[in-house]
Amino acid sequence: MAIIPMRTLLDHAAENDYGVAAFNVNNMEQIQSIMMAAVETESPVIVQASRGARSYSQDNYLRHLMLAAAELNPQIPMAMHQDHGNSPATCMSAVEMGFTSVMMDGSLEEDGKTPASWDYNVRVTQEVVKAAHARGVTVEAELGCLGGIEDGQGAGLSEEEAQEHLTDPEEAGRFVELTGCDALAVAIGTSHGAYKFKKKPTGQVLRMDVIREIHKRMPNCHMVMHGSSSVPEELVAIINEYGGKMPETYGVPVEDIQEGIRHGVRKINVDTDNRLAITGAIRKAFMDDPSEFDPRYYLKPARVAMAEVCKARMIAFGQAGRAPGVEMKTLDDLKKYYAM
Numbered sequence: 001m002a003i004i005p006m007r008t009l010l011d012h013a014a015e016n017d018y019g020v021a022a023f024n025v026n027n028m029e030q031i032q033s034i035m036m037a038a039v040e041t042e043s044p045v046i047v048q049a050s051r052g053a054r055s056y057s058q059d060n061y062l063r064h065l066m067l068a069a070a071e072l073n074p075q076i077p078m079a080m081h082q083d084h085g086n087s088p089a090t091c092m093s094a095v096e097m098g099f100t101s102v103m104m105d106g107s108l109e110e111d112g113k114t115p116a117s118w119d120y121n122v123r124v125t126q127e128v129v130k131a132a133h134a135r136g137v138t139v140e141a142e143l144g145c146l147g148g149i150e151d152g153q154g155a156g157l158s159e160e161e162a163q164e165h166l167t168d169p170e171e172a173g174r175f176v177e178l179t180g181c182d183a184l185a186v187a188i189g190t191s192h193g194a195y196k197f198k199k200k201p202t203g204q205v206l207r208m209d210v211i212r213e214i215h216k217r218m219p220n221c222h223m224v225m226h227g228s229s230s231v232p233e234e235l236v237a238i239i240n241e242y243g244g245k246m247p248e249t250y251g252v253p254v255e256d257i258q259e260g261i262r263h264g265v266r267k268i269n270v271d272t273d274n275r276l277a278i279t280g281a282i283r284k285a286f287m288d289d290p291s292e293f294d295p296r297y298y299l300k301p302a303r304v305a306m307a308e309v310c311k312a313r314m315i316a317f318g319q320a321g322r323a324p325g326v327e328m329k330t331l332d333d334l335k336k337y338y339a340m
């Protein structure tokens with residue numbers, strides 16, 4: 001089995017100057033796409049599940065999909081991560097299920113909507129760090145708020161409002177010190193979902209300078225970019241060519257993510273791009289042969305389309321070729337590390 005603590009992977013990425021894409025999983029085809037791409041590019045992977053994914057797929061199906069992926073691909077180091085835990089209880093239920101990493105998103109209150117106070121965020125994050133580290137499990141926290149809503153999680157801030165909830169570099173330093181979290185998700189003006197920017201983002205709206213400043217203050221802090229799909233024009237075009245109706249929209253350019261990786265970003269969440277690839281492929285398959293009714297007829301090209309996106313990100317972020325170099329540590333190893 002090659003399910004490893006996420007911290008091990010982030011440390012290796014930091015030592016070797018690369019970033020790791022974290023792809024969301026809701027069903028079998030998605031995890032197959034991720035693993036196809038990982039095997040082909042020899043990449044270590046982070047597979048993550050939101051609360052929405054856990055209820056959609058039911059915890060047990062999801063857990064066994066991830067276990068199957070690890071069993072079939074023992075050469076691929078894989079971290080299992082809870083995306084946007086809304087409370088310590090959610091995080092600990094993921095730990096019970098065998099996740100090797102959890103995100104305690106205390107930037108929002110337990111409803112997953114209301115921006116939370118500093119004190120609340122520190123308190124719930126400390127609580128999760130204490131309980132998770134005792135089990136060797138990695139903790140990601142968040143400071144500042146992103147725009148948009150995804151899977152019911154998010155304050156629903158507009159592109160403009162998100163600019164008022166950026167992560168403050170000075171606060172980030174204090175927060176990491178107070179909580180002992182392993183990784184910090186930062187708000188730099190992006191949003192969850194497909195509608196991040198109305199035009200191609202400039203440095204005024206996509207604040208890469210915040211990342212550079214945090215990295216300068218805390219060179220050892222692993223930063224996480226959320227809302228970091230690139231929303232490629234060609235994927236939106238396929239959807240619209242085959243009957244979809246998506247307005248013009250812009251994501252986070254891959255070059256900006258690469259700039260982030262040069263300044264301490266180690267985990268990059270990518271979900272929307274995979275959704276676009278799947279939807280485009282299914283729409284095309286439906287139009288290509290309207291007489292087909294076997295789900296495998298349209299799920300196969302969907303799986304390939306998502307694998308292509310995963311592969312492209314793995315190569316762009318520098319995780320390709322890194323799988324053989326990652327130590328296959330266990331939660332017990334990390335338990336000892338945290339106890340020191």
Ligand SMILES: [Zn+2]
Binds near residue numbers: 084226227
């Ligand atoms: Zn997120």
